[in-house]
Amino acid sequence: MKFRKRDKGEASEVFTDSLNDILFILLMFFLIVATLANPNVVKVGIPRGTKDTKAKQNIIVSIDNQQQFYIGARRVDVSSIDSSLTFEIDRYKATVDTPTVVINADTSAYYGEVFRIMRLSKRAGAKVVANVK
DSSP states (O other): OOOOOOOTTOOOOOOOHHHHHHHHHHHHHHHHHHHHOOTTOOOOOOOOOOTTOOOOOEEEEEEOTTOOEEETTEEEOGGGHHHHHHHHHHHHHTTOSSOEEEEEEOTTSOHHHHHHHHHHHHHHTOEEEEEEO
């Protein structure tokens, strides 16, 4: 009688195809259950706003390529831009603590005029944001 000797290189294999499927299904089940059931939820009262809250409002000053000034959509003469802008800032101060002046200037606008609007707005007590297009 002749017995065969096993080679040490051969090992028995375990097929895990069905085990992988079952583990995937269990993983998905626990992920879904963990997101749906959260026992540490604390009920918190959400603060409600009142009617007298001050809305943030901006004063928009535009300077186009022909050096024409606009406050909002209203065209303003170059000689009266100082008084018109100061009036607008004072009008907005009644509803907002510090109004914001947004300057939209064309790239061909004179930077001296842009800086003059910025200086005037700062003196009147407004924040300034410049946007050059």
